[in-house]
Amino acid sequence: MEEARGGGEAEEQVMSEVHLGCPPRFSGLYRSRFTFSSRPLLLLPESSDGGGGTGGECSTGGCELVVASSSSCDSPDAVAVDGDGDLVLDRRRKKDRSGRRSEDHVLTVQHGITSSLRSVGLQVWKAAMLLTDFVLHKSFTSSEFDGVTAVEIGAGTGLVGLVQARVARRIFITDRGTDILDNCLANVRLNSSVLKFDEAKVHVRELDWKFSWPPPVGTRDASDPSSRYLWSTIEIKEAEKATLLFAADVIYSDTLTDLFFGTVRKLMSHGANKVLYLTLEKRYNFSMDELDVVANGYKHFRSFFAVQDGCGDLDNATSKPGGLVGEQIDLARVPQYIREYDRGEDLEMWKLMYCPD
Numbered sequence: 001m002e003e004a005r006g007g008g009e010a011e012e013q014v015m016s017e018v019h020l021g022c023p024p025r026f027s028g029l030y031r032s033r034f035t036f037s038s039r040p041l042l043l044l045p046e047s048s049d050g051g052g053g054t055g056g057e058c059s060t061g062g063c064e065l066v067v068a069s070s071s072s073c074d075s076p077d078a079v080a081v082d083g084d085g086d087l088v089l090d091r092r093r094k095k096d097r098s099g100r101r102s103e104d105h106v107l108t109v110q111h112g113i114t115s116s117l118r119s120v121g122l123q124v125w126k127a128a129m130l131l132t133d134f135v136l137h138k139s140f141t142s143s144e145f146d147g148v149t150a151v152e153i154g155a156g157t158g159l160v161g162l163v164q165a166r167v168a169r170r171i172f173i174t175d176r177g178t179d180i181l182d183n184c185l186a187n188v189r190l191n192s193s194v195l196k197f198d199e200a201k202v203h204v205r206e207l208d209w210k211f212s213w214p215p216p217v218g219t220r221d222a223s224d225p226s227s228r229y230l231w232s233t234i235e236i237k238e239a240e241k242a243t244l245l246f247a248a249d250v251i252y253s254d255t256l257t258d259l260f261f262g263t264v265r266k267l268m269s270h271g272a273n274k275v276l277y278l279t280l281e282k283r284y285n286f287s288m289d290e291l292d293v294v295a296n297g298y299k300h301f302r303s304f305f306a307v308q309d310g311c312g313d314l315d316n317a318t319s320k321p322g323g324l325v326g327e328q329i330d331l332a333r334v335p336q337y338i339r340e341y342d343r344g345e346d347l348e349m350w351k352l353m354y355c356p357d
Contacts, residue, residue, distance in 0.1 A: 011116045012116065012117060013114045013115065013116060014114065014115060014116075014117060014120060014123075015113065015114045015123075016123040016124055016125050016126070017126060017341075017342075017344075018123075018124045018125060018126055018129065018340070018341050019032070019111070019113050019114075019123065019124065022113045023113065024113060024114065026113050029110050029111060029112055029122070029183065030110070030111060030112070030113050031108055031109065031110050031111075031190075032108075032109050032111060032124070032340075033106050033107070033108055033109075033340075034106070034107040034109060034129075034338050034339070034340050035104055035105070035106055035107075035338070035339050035340065036104070036105055036107070036136060036337040036338045036339070037104045037105060037337070038140045040137070040335030040336060040337050041335070041336040041337065041339060105194070105195065106194060107159070107162065107163070107191060107194075107195070107338075108187075108190045108191060108194070109124055109157050109159060109187055109190075110157070110183055110186050110187055110190065111123055111124050111157050111183070119177075119179065119180070120156070121154070121155070121156040121157070121175050121176075121177070121180040122156070122157070122179065122180060122183060123156070123157070124156070124157055124159060125156070125248065125249040125281065126249075126281055126341055126342075126343065126344065126347060127248045127249035127279040127280050127281045127347060128156060128157070128159045128160060128248040128249055128279070129159070129338055129341045129343075130248070130279045130331070130334065130343060130347050130349060131160045131246060131248040131277065131278075131279040131349070132159050132160050132163050132337075132338060133334055133335065133336055133337050133338055134277065134279075134329075134334050134349065135160055135163045135164050135246070136163055136337045136338075137334055137335055137337065139163070139164075139166060139167045140337075145164065145167055145168070145244065146167045146168075147167070147168070147169045148168055148169055148242070148243050148244050149168065149169055149170045149171070149172075149238060149239070149241055149242040149243065149244075150164050150168050150170075150171045150172070150242055150243070150244035150245070150246065151171070151172045151174060151239055151242045151244070151245050151246070151267070152164070152171065152172070152173050152174060152245075152246045152247070153174055153207065153245060153246065153247045153250070153260070153263070153264065154174070154175055154209075154247055154248075154249075154250040154260070155173045155174055155175045155184055156175060156180065156184075156248070156249070157183060157184065157187055158173045158183075158184040158187050158188065158204070159187075159248075160246045160248055161173035161184075161202065161246070162187060162188065162191050162195065163195070164244075164246070165188075165192075165195065165197040165201065165202050166195050166196065166197050168197075168201065169201065170201045170202075170203070170238060171201065171202050171203070172203045172205055172235070172238075172239050172242070173188070173202060173203070173204045173205070174204075174205050174206065174207035175206070175207065176206055176207065176208045176209070177206075178225075178226045178229070181204055181205075181206060181226075181229045184204045185204045185228075188202050188204065203235060204228075204229060205229050205230070205231055205235065206229040206230070206231075207263070209256070209259035209260055209262065209263045210259055212259075212262050212263050212266050213263050213266035213267045213270070214231075214236045214240075214266075214270075215231050215236070216230075216231070217230070217231055217232060217233050217236065218230030218231065237271075239267070239271075240267070240270040240271030240272070241271050241272050242271070242272065242274060243272050243273065243274055243275065244274065244275060244277070245264070245267070245268070245274055245275065245276040245277070246276070246277055246278075247260070247264075247276065247277075247278045247279075248278070248279045248280075249279065249280060249281060250278070250280070251278075251280045251297055251298070251301045252283065252296060252297055253297060254297050254300045257297055257300055257301055257304070261304045261324075264276060264324075264352075265323075265324070265354070268324075268354035269354060269356065273354075274353075274354065275351060275352070275353055276324075276350075276351070276352040276353075277329075277349065277350070277351055277352075278349070278350045278352060279347060279348065279349045279350075280298075280301070280347070280348055280350075281344075281346050281347050281348075282298055282346040282347075282348065283296055283346070304323075304324060305323060305324035305325060305326040305352055306323065306324070306325050306326065307325075307326055307327070307328070308325050308326065308327045323354075323355055324352050324353065324354055324355065325352070325353050325354075325355055326350045326351065326352045326353075327350070327351045327353075328348065328349070328350055328351075329349040329350065329351055331343070331347065331348075331349060334349065
């Protein structure tokens with residue numbers, strides 16, 4: 001962490017691990033390139049149930065792991081190795097003059113390198129990369145996410161919404177604050193032609209969790225640029241018809257977690273049945289209250305939903321009518337497509353469903 005210097009009080013600055021290697025003293029917004037293709041970095045062995053792999057060890061030597069840099073500011077070619085660590089040469093994949101393979105796609109994301117805690121939405125975080133991998137996997141292996149209406153909540157740079165826009169009927173990318181929303185809109189415009197999606201079906205809108213759902217309706221005014229992020233009555237009805245919700249790295253403050261789930265419950269209780277896919281990174285700190293190293297806010301996060309196990313059974317001790325039911329997703333079933341990050345061991349992904357009274 002760094003401290004901002006200049007007039008007024010110093011403000012604590014944070015830096016995402018995704019941006020390690022970026023120029024730390026760079027002022028303003030930076031553009032990083034993230035590379036993906038329909039061929040994942042980690043090819044999972046086939047599972048007996050046909051579920052697309054379990055992530056277990058490869059005994060046949062047929063698995064291939066791609067070793068990639070975790071730096072978003074520098075994207076060297078990935079190197080493929082087999083189960084024995086030997087180099088795998090794939091001569092079928094041709095490269096262009098830039099060194100990229102013909103099936104590669106490039107996401108250009110404008111972001112801050114460091115930010116205050118109030119502006120963390122200007123950075124790219126690992127949980128967003130994981131959720132982006134999940135959306136890419138769905139788009140490459142099934143039609144489940146094709147032609148749907150979706151809402152990204154607390155979108156930050158809008159990374160997840162950008163890749164969902166490739167296959168969605170409509171996507172609402174939401175966050176709070178003109179600076180973050182301006183940056184989201186810039187990222188939509190930077191990527192629409194490369195990722196081949198229609199900008200008209202991507203709506204960048206302000207959703208302040210303090211006001212829950214529905215958001216206030218406003219009239220757009222050409223003299224007020226911030227008014228472009230106001231909702232119309234028709235858009236609210238469209239968002240309530242959404243079947244998919246996404247949220248990445250929104251769990252780091254108990255107060256914000258309360259507001260987030262208040263908004264989610266209201267939105268999920270209106271219109272179509274919805275599924276929320278949420279990713280988070282467990283960040284550990286020493287707690288004076290518990291005299292132990294704990295993940296900030298994680299226990300509070302888990303209190304908002306009942307847990308469903310792999311057999312469909314609920315933890316009845318936490319099951320509540322009109323609440324949420326969650327199922328943790330095995331990350332071994334989510335291959336990595338984006339090269340420029342290292343998942344580490346502290347990421348989780350949850351599928352949350354709303355249970356009416």
